Amino acid sequence: MHKTFSSWLRIGLAAAVVVLAISAIGYSQARRAITVGESKGLPFSDGMLVGDTLYIAGQEGSDANNKLVAGGIGPETQAALDNIQKVVKAAGFELKDVVAVTVYLADIHEFGDMNKVYRSVMPDPKPTRATVQVAALVNNARIEISAIAVKGK
Secondary structure, three states, X not given: OOOOHHHHHHHHHHHHHHHHHHHHHHHOOOEEEEOOOOOXXXXXXXXXXXXXXXXXXXXXXXXXXXXXXXXXXXXXXXXXXXXXXXXXXXXXXXXXXXXXEEEEEOOHHHHXXXXXXXXXXXXXXXXXXXXXXXXXXHHHOOEEEEEEEEOOO
């Protein structure tokens, strides 16, 4: 059957309305800030929960007093992952819900040592991950890790 231009135009407009309606549903979801422990006085949240997705801010290898842990990349990696887990739990998620991770390293030569700790902490299947070397991190940290988690249904 041959469709006229106006028929195709109506179909296209109807499809556009459906896409816009679906997009509006996503934008209308409430956002909830997740804060772990005392406010660090910094202008960002530890996490932001939007629908079933949790966006976790970069976490350094710091202790409860916001001081970097001693011992180098291994202990800092463990502390950063512990901090990620605190945000995940505060939002009602589990570490297995983490689907994507970004690791920022002050020295890419510490990749292997970071990986040993990371491998022992993150559950299988491991989330996707990007690892990059950066010129510097706040507080002279060796590592900072950010993540995204999605609540399974």
